[in-house]
Amino acid sequence: GTAPMIDPERIRELAALSDSFRKACVLKGAFSDQFLSAGDITKIFRAVSADEGRLSCLRAYTETAQRPDLQQKLFREPPETEDLETWGRSRFGGARFGIVLDRPPLENDAFEARLSEVLTGIYDTAGNVFGAAEPHIFIGDYGYSPFGAHHDQEVGRILHFHLGPGVKQMYIWDEEDYVAATGGTMACFDPGPILDRATRYDIGPGDIMVLPTEGFHVGHTPDFSIGFALCLMDADDGDTLRRAADQALAHALLAHLELQRRHDAHQVRVARPLADAVRRALDEGSAASHCS
Numbered sequence: 001g002t003a004p005m006i007d008p009e010r011i012r013e014l015a016a017l018s019d020s021f022r023k024a025c026v027l028k029g030a031f032s033d034q035f036l037s038a039g040d041i042t043k044i045f046r047a048v049s050a051d052e053g054r055l056s057c058l059r060a061y062t063e064t065a066q067r068p069d070l071q072q073k074l075f076r077e078p079p080e081t082e083d084l085e086t087w088g089r090s091r092f093g094g095a096r097f098g099i100v101l102d103r104p105p106l107e108n109d110a111f112e113a114r115l116s117e118v119l120t121g122i123y124d125t126a127g128n129v130f131g132a133a134e135p136h137i138f139i140g141d142y143g144y145s146p147f148g149a150h151h152d153q154e155v156g157r158i159l160h161f162h163l164g165p166g167v168k169q170m171y172i173w174d175e176e177d178y179v180a181a182t183g184g185t186m187a188c189f190d191p192g193p194i195l196d197r198a199t200r201y202d203i204g205p206g207d208i209m210v211l212p213t214e215g216f217h218v219g220h221t222p223d224f225s226i227g228f229a230l231c232l233m234d235a236d237d238g239d240t241l242r243r244a245a246d247q248a249l250a251h252a253l254l255a256h257l258e259l260q261r262r263h264d265a266h267q268v269r270v271a272r273p274l275a276d277a278v279r280r281a282l283d284e285g286s287a288a289s290h291c292s
Helices: 008-017 038-049 052-057 068-076 084-091 109-126 175-182 192-197 237-259 265-283
Strands: 025-027 058-062 098-102 130-140 156-165 168-173 199-203 208-212 216-221 225-234
Touching: 008 025, 008 109, 008 208, 025 199, 038 052, 038 068, 038 084, 038 098, 038 109, 038 130, 038 225, 052 058, 052 068, 052 098, 058 068, 068 084, 084 130, 109 130, 130 216, 168 175, 168 192, 168 208, 175 192, 216 225
Parallel strands: none
Antiparallel strands: 025 208, 058 098, 098 130, 130 225, 156 208, 156 225, 168 199, 168 216
């Protein structure tokens, strides 16, 4: 089976396929539920529900209608022992449904440690500096994305880790084709008639998709699925400076962390990949200043 961490070789493969995370592509069978499982998603959901200030993280949809009444119900009755599909079906009265968690806190140490290692590998392999990594979670069998075919305003790229169990389609248009098909750049809530102008990607369980934010896209989730998306924002100068400071700090702490190895294996496991990446960056002299 797949190792709990995503194999660095697969990350290099993804970087090559996507031209350093710039072009759309799907890497099949890239991770197992040892890296990210429905149980991890349930823990994240419960962390959101534990704090009323986070109600705005959660959005609920039936078909294409947003449902603030259900948003509160879901928030108050988070999943406990039942699986997410059974829980969702009962909360939505058996109707097709969509739940989005926007920028939820990832208060799950084990998953954060695994994700940190993968992100470090991605940053390292891409050879450029990304800024913030923002998580988004999609749960349900809602058909086309409730936001319609649309263009993301953020500058960066999205990594979509698909847990399944259903297969999801992603349709992507370049701007010229989209404008020709729809007459403008507004979201299209009935994308069926314009799919023939799009490029289609199938994303199955364990696949990772790189989705550039240029152009327009819509997801189609006909069968129950869970997806975890990370939006990797392009770094601005402030991000670059903060990252350099973070790296310098990690480097300064490395000796101390190695002394602590026996006492706190978890801390070392999280910090080592970052410190190793820093060491390589420092060895390359001023490489960071050439990143864009």
